[in-house]
Amino acid sequence: MLNRLTRFFASRWGIILTGAVVGVIAPLLQKYGNPKNMGICVACFERDIAGALGLHRTAIVQYIRPEIIGFVLGATIAALIFREFKSRGGSAPIVRFLLGVFAMIGALAFLGCPWRANLRLAGGDLTALVGLAGLVIGVFIGVLFLKSGYNLGRSQKTHAAAGWILPLLMVGLFLLLVFRPVFSEGGPIFFSESGPGALAAPILLALGAGLLIGFLAQRSRFCTVGAVRDVILMRDTHLISGVGALLVVAFIMNLILGQFNPGYTGQPVAHSAWLWNLLGMVLAGLAYTLAGGCPGRQLFLSGEGDGDAGIFVLGMIVGAGIAHNFSLAAKADSVTDGVLTVGGLSQFGMVAVILGLVVCALIGLTMRKKIA
Amino acid sequence: MTKIVDARGLSCPQPVMLANDAIREGEFPIEVLVDTVTSRENVLRMAKSKGLQVEFVPDGDGFKLTITK
Numbered sequence A: 001m002l003n004r005l006t007r008f009f010a011s012r013w014g015i016i017l018t019g020a021v022v023g024v025i026a027p028l029l030q031k032y033g034n035p036k037n038m039g040i041c042v043a044c045f046e047r048d049i050a051g052a053l054g055l056h057r058t059a060i061v062q063y064i065r066p067e068i069i070g071f072v073l074g075a076t077i078a079a080l081i082f083r084e085f086k087s088r089g090g091s092a093p094i095v096r097f098l099l100g101v102f103a104m105i106g107a108l109a110f111l112g113c114p115w116r117a118n119l120r121l122a123g124g125d126l127t128a129l130v131g132l133a134g135l136v137i138g139v140f141i142g143v144l145f146l147k148s149g150y151n152l153g154r155s156q157k158t159h160a161a162a163g164w165i166l167p168l169l170m171v172g173l174f175l176l177l178v179f180r181p182v183f184s185e186g187g188p189i190f191f192s193e194s195g196p197g198a199l200a201a202p203i204l205l206a207l208g209a210g211l212l213i214g215f216l217a218q219r220s221r222f223c224t225v226g227a228v229r230d231v232i233l234m235r236d237t238h239l240i241s242g243v244g245a246l247l248v249v250a251f252i253m254n255l256i257l258g259q260f261n262p263g264y265t266g267q268p269v270a271h272s273a274w275l276w277n278l279l280g281m282v283l284a285g286l287a288y289t290l291a292g293g294c295p296g297r298q299l300f301l302s303g304e305g306d307g308d309a310g311i312f313v314l315g316m317i318v319g320a321g322i323a324h325n326f327s328l329a330a331k332a333d334s335v336t337d338g339v340l341t342v343g344g345l346s347q348f349g350m351v352a353v354i355l356g357l358v359v360c361a362l363i364g365l366t367m368r369k370k371i372a
Numbered sequence B: 001m002t003k004i005v006d007a008r009g010l011s012c013p014q015p016v017m018l019a020n021d022a023i024r025e026g027e028f029p030i031e032v033l034v035d036t037v038t039s040r041e042n043v044l045r046m047a048k049s050k051g052l053q054v055e056f057v058p059d060g061d062g063f064k065l066t067i068t069k
Helices: A002-010 A010-029 A043-050 A066-081 A093-108 A114-122 A127-147 A160-179 A203-219 A225-236 A239-258 A274-291 A296-304 A309-324 A347-367 B014-025 B035-047
Strands: A334-336 A339-341 B005-008 B029-035 B053-059 B063-066
Touching: A002 A010, A002 B035, A002 B053, A010 A114, A010 A203, A010 A239, A010 A334, A043 A066, A043 A093, A043 A114, A043 A309, A066 A203, A066 A239, A066 A296, A093 A127, A093 A274, A093 A296, A093 A309, A093 A347, A114 A127, A114 A203, A114 A225, A114 A274, A114 A296, A127 A225, A127 A274, A127 A347, A160 A203, A160 A296, A203 A296, A225 A239, A225 A274, A225 A296, A225 B014, A225 B053, A274 A347, A296 A309, A296 B063, B005 B014, B014 B029, B014 B063, B029 B035, B035 B053, B035 B063
Parallel strands: B005 B029
Antiparallel strands: A334 A339, B029 B063, B053 B063
């Protein structure tokens, strides 16, 4: 039985099913309370968690998102049932941390991860096309590095308990969400009272959705960056058929739910400064490719005991703190009294994106260890 | 002589890239060592898409795939 399921999830229908389930669930999470065109966003939700913990103090984006917790723990459950849980790590952890930091800085220049880029497009946000173009360019650059021998070296099997650190951290976050302790007057845990951070689906619904997606994605190896990479590298359309299913199903769901509002400016939690949408996602796409997978995939790998993926996740959460504390994250377009104010990056944000591209290029160029 | 590709502990997509490089060299059989089911599936899918025969057995903490024409 388990073997048959494993074969199914490794098949094209397995990956399409996973993408389709995300495409159904994300618009529903939006209907039940999550921010617009943000039914699921790995980067945004990790940013909200960083805010809840006080790693940044942007009051409108602070919440412990149960979806992220569910992604990790759903993958843990799947890995345990199918005997794939395996503690491993030690493949250039500090580099992976840095890649996570810059992946988040890039993601917050665009205001979303590749998952949300697809969900934004499925909701009619045409700026997402620019972001997705940036993602493809970033992955393409990463593939050039891979072809020229870039790698971060081998991971090693390690103590069983080490693989449990990220899953248990998620259990801890869930307890903080449920009990909402206040650690000092005016201190964390913070929960937004307005803005995107205050918009949330009910906790158990969000957790359940995350667990289901985490389970399916661990089995099918769903990865929005691997999807693009495999097409560029090997003309392999396996993973991208899952992303295609996500996009098409989410689009249909948004039509059914009345959540499809096509346009280029003033889209929800998005900006129309095209150059920085593009370059932000070039940076994020490159960082994800150098780290071996999209931010969702890093969560699923963390859930099955991969400490290197766990370090990348922690890098993204710290990166969100840095992005907001140093005003690197983009401001969304806003419309007041019918007047559109185009959002985008501060000068600091622009410098950070360029710096990130330079750092990632240096990582890609200099870390070419012969492994044969 | 059997060509051995040790892809254990490597991140995606390197196991597939290394196996693909070995296939391009054209000397069979090729043995590919991997340490996760994900890598096993990925190498299997790539080799089968090229019309090659692939079998695998558990090997230590991972798997040994044998690719033949």
